[in-house]
Amino acid sequence: MINFDKFELDNGLQVIVHQDKTTPIAAFNLLYKVGSRDENPERTGFAHLFEHLMFEGSINIKDYDHQIQIAGGENNAFTNTDITNYYITLPKQNLETAFWLESDRMLGLDFSEKKLEIQKNVVIEEFNQRYLNNPYGDWMLMIRSLAYHKHPYMWPTIGKNTFQIEHIKLSEVEAFFYKYYAPNNAILVVAGDVDVDEVKRLANKWFGPIPRRVIPVRNLPAEPKQNIPQTLIVKRDVPTNAIYKAYHMDGRLGPDYHASNLISDLLAGGDSSRLIQHLVKQKKTFVSINAYITGESDPGLFIIEGKLNDNISFEQAEESINAELKLLCNNDVTEEELTKVKNNIEMRNIVGEVNVLNKAMNLARFTMLGDTNLINTNISYYQKVSTADITNISRKIFTPDNCSTLIYKSSQNG
Amino acid sequence: MNLDRTKAPVFHQIDNINIPKTEYGLLSNKIPFHVLSGGSQELSYIALTFNAGSITSNQLLVASITNQMLVGGTKNHSASQIANTFDFYGAEIRTDSNFDHAVVALFCLNKYLEQLLPLFCELITESVFPDSELESVISEKKHKLIVNKEKTGFLANNAMHKLTFGQHPYGRRAEPADYDKITRDTLVGFHSAQYHAGNCYLLAIGYITDAVMSLIDKTIGNLPVKAKTEIQPTPLTPAGKNASETIRKENAVQSSLRMGMQTIKITHPDYHKLNILTTILGGYFGSRLMKNIREEKGYTYGIYSVLQPYLQCGLLRIAGEIKSGYAMQVVDEVRREMQNLKDKPVSNSEMELVRNYMMGEMLQTFDGPLSCIDAVEKAIDMEVGIDFYNKEQQAIMSIKPIDIQETANKYFDLDKLTVAIAGNE
Incomplete structure (x- = not known):
């Protein structure tokens, strides 16, 4: 039986707290309800590229990874067709560092052309490493476009190809952020030997001031029933x-x-x-x-x-x-x-x-x-x-x- | 409320991690055991590690296939009956072998140990290596190797090991044709010589109660003992000066880079310092290599360095998948980063960063018994014991920038670095 407490901030951020007194580690998981299914078909691979840019500095904090490491923590993220999920584990006494960092990048990012260029290159190398330079690595790309004709699951999270990634513009990156990265489009889970009231206090302190944003209603085309092999x-x-x-x-x-x-x-x-x-x-x-x-x-x-x-x-x-x-x-x-x-x-x-x-x-x-x-x-x-x-x-x-x-x-x- | 978001909240350094103690003893048949008990779920990981790694056989693949074939059938049970029984109880049998050791482990809920331990013992004493099973294992592994040989990473890694270790078993790599030389008799002979109570140790991690230990002693403590076969280790020879190899693969869209260097054993007093130095070079996201090659140049999705212990020596290994056409430039950058560490002491802030990072990582490793299985197994395999991590902790807490620089000058001998590249370079 996993115990949990649940509350919502005024700006719509959902917060779940799970107490596990046996561990010295606190886990901080922030899920954004945006994945590759939400992408423009001409800009596939966008949600995942965006995940990379989230590590390139936010408005008040230049060096996200450095701050995690200095607090003895580890962090990573993944994007799939449905969600983008950011997670941190760190010594429980340093939990507030996670609140500080994650709330700042929900508030705003420090976008720049140079960072975008570098991360495009990194993502293209990731595409190459996993899908192209790997025997049989491209099968998922092909089977998705074979099986789906309407629903955006027709492309994989990495994108249809590297060309679309190359063409992503900075203005699109900014627009994507304000469209999906909002407290009312996210779920925060804090787990470990933590106190619920303390998590409430920290959540209000760091995430509370971030304004609610207008999130587009998801209206994806349903995949019609396949009726031919x-x-x-x-x-x-x-x-x-x-x-x-x-x-x-x-x-x-x-x-x-x-x-x-x-x-x-x-x-x-x-x-x-x-x-x-x-x-x-x-x-x-x-x-x-x-x-x-x-x-x-x-x-x-x-x-x-x-x-x-x-x-x-x-x-x-x-x-x-x-x-x-x-x-x-x-x-x-x-x-x-x-x-x-x-x-x-x-x-x-x-x-x-x-x-x-x-x-x-x-x-x-x-x-x-x-x-x-x-x-x-x-x-x-x-x-x-x-x-x-x-x-x-x-x-x-x-x-x-x-x-x-x-x-x-x-x-x-x- | 005025919130200053530019200021980091106060954080606390971890200065003391509680490394658990393992209990040590002998089963009835004198198998040495190490026990680490804890956790709240009634789960057990019970492993027997044999001196049956690839260095204990003159023929390639014999050690690994023997290990994998332990679930291939016994006198009383077919492979499918064995698989069915373990699967039915949601249990897992893990078999794994490397250069120095081979392990067979049972991971299951405690409530099923009584049903499963006798079968687990049968795998060790009664394996019969049926031909049909052997045929499918060989076919699967051979196919995997053929696929792997298409991968630049695999090719570069093999080439680096050969360059670094030459004819020593640590440098040997199998070819698909080696699979055709495997016979049932060879496996039976190897199994009989290596897999017995006189040639292994037991590791039990998880919710290990007295009742569990008594079950273990009734079963594993009854395995027959034979005399241990002593193996004379092949002496290591140094790698050639600046040895390198480029394997051309025209249709590759990336180049795999692997660099290697023979270095000190895990038992050497400088090992901890060298491990910290290797972490600074390429052991975490904020490392010198990641900053330079990924974050500044975008030539890779990832590049790292790691210190890998073997029984006879250590291996400093650097690996990355590099944008085509840039591998040689990255080799120069790696050498430059290593030279930098020899020339200049790291700053105090970088020292603090890597200290905190490594302590945090160790705290996570020892977060409960199941998360530290690999770490404990490594320490026992490498004959340093779990106290290794207390010493590691002391080294992380006390090391100074000048020690890092000294260590770099002592062990980063750039002429000894081997370089293997596979790709369209």
């Missing part, structure tokens, strides 16, 4: 063939979400899972295979990806995956197998409650979804899933018309 074939200079399949599924709050997550564990969670036992160990169709869900707020993707063994054709590979999915649709999951994947979720849940930063991040994410207490109740949704649910939801997801397939051919492999 999508396939893309590419050839790349990689050692072996690979296949990627993406099926549309529920968003994080959809009724089928938890069962879908359990299905991905049945297929590929651990060495005893179906795809690994049947297709890697026994039939040796694949050298490696994985299945997982993107877990996004809006309807996301159920992904199956595998690297083919030599002498296995794409047809054989697809057939073998389809045969496994058919088994799920034909109600062959036993109670025992379902208990196994539920036990795994329970273990991950317990391990997730060890680290104070991890708890702070989860509290922020669940608050964004609309119910902070999901941190305690989430597990019960998994426990409720029955074998019949697994069958029904498998039948719903795993239809050919709901699938986008990327055939990733090796040019080295003839």
Whole structure:
């Protein structure tokens, strides 16, 4: 059971406090409700580039990282399709440093052409390092644009390409800040051996004076139901063939979400899972295979990806995956197998409650979804899933018309 | 209320971190154990570390595949039964090996230890290395290696190790063809010689009660003992002066840079100082290398330096993925930054920054038993014990700019730096 207190400042900032008296570390997590789904399609990669600029100095403080380090803290941030999340861990007695720094960069940034140029270069090198200079690294870029035609999940958070990033202007950066970086568009979680009244005092002191801003109402186009199989074939200079399949599924709050997550564990969670036992160990169709869900707020993707063994054709590979999915649709999951994947979720849940930063991040994410207490109740949704649910939801997801397939051919492999 | 946002709130230096103590003893069969108990979740990490790293075998890959094949099947249980049992209880079996050691560990809820420890022991005593399982492990690992050989980072890293360690086992790297030479018999022989109670130690971290220890003694404390096989370490030879290699990869959009230097062992009294110096050079976001190469020039997303301990020596390692065409310039910058540290003492403010940063980092490492598993394992593996971190703490608190400069002059011998670059340079 994770305890928490909750309050809201006059300017709309939501604050969650979790007390954990066992740790000398305080975690400070600030979530902004803006991600790459909020981007202009001509300026993809923007939210993430912006995250980099947040570390380049705010109106009153030039050297964000230096101030964290000198207080014995560590910090980082990530951007995904849904959110931009900034986090700090530091000795609990230095908690106020985090309030000071984060409130100043919510108040305003010290923008400059030079900083923008440098961070564009850094982000382009990050794009190169992770996606282009990495065998198979570009598959997610391709599968998103194959699976989505309307919804902005069609591009990845890093952006569609580096050209759009190069063209971002300083005026756009400033506009983006005032549009999304506001107290009424953020959730603050403070966790550790902290006092709720003290957190209230600090929150009011540092964040209280920041004015509420006008946040655009999010109105994203829903992705229409896919009704025809999508396939893309590419050839790349990689050692072996690979296949990627993406099926549309529920968003994080959809009724089928938890069962879908359990299905991905049945297929590929651990060495005893179906795809690994049947297709890697026994039939040796694949050298490696994985299945997982993107877990996004809006309807996301159920992904199956595998690297083919030599002498296995794409047809054989697809057939073998389809045969496994058919088994799920034909109600062959036993109670025992379902208990196994539920036990795994329970273990991950317990391990997730060890680290104070991890708890702070989860509290922020669940608050964004609309119910902070999901941190305690989430597990019960998994426990409720029955074998019949697994069958029904498998039948719903795993239809050919709901699938986008990327055939990733090796040019080295003839 | 007038709030002065230009002024930092008062912060407090951490001057004393409570490094936990490990309990030491012997199980019934004389396996030495180290126990670190704490935390509020009833979880245990129980690891057996064997002297079965790659230096203990003359043939490449034998040590790592033997280690990985421990879950490949025993006399009584198939690989899939083993996987099913551990997965059913939400437990995790971790196998890992490096140059010096090989470890097999069980991570699970305490309430399942009674069911799982006997099977865990079976992995060590009764593994049979079935052919079919071996075939898929080899196929998967070989494929991974082939993919890795496409990665500039992997190529540069291998080349740097070869340049730095030459023919010594620390410099050896497997090629895909080495997988074809692995036979079941070799693994069986290696397993029988290395994986026994006379050749390992036990580490238990987590919610370790007396009941847990008694379960451990009933199971692991019963593993059969054989005589320890003593291994004569291969002597190290120094790297060639200014040794370097460039691996050309035309379609690469970035260049991987790896630099290395053989240096002192973790047991050397100067090791702590050298570690702090390495942190100043490239061990954190505000380091010299990150400031220069990323924040001022934008040539990289990240570049770092780290001091890595092996049993026979230390390795100073520098790594970064660099914008194509700029790798040589970055090499010069790295050398310049190292030379700067030899020429000028760091300022008091930089000294304070790195002191606070390192203390904060250590505080986080020792935030509960589960977060310090790696640190404790490293200290025991490297034969310095957990007290290493008390000494590290003292060094961080007491070091002065002049010590940093002296250490740089003593150990930053730029002629000994090896340089490997892979990319379109």
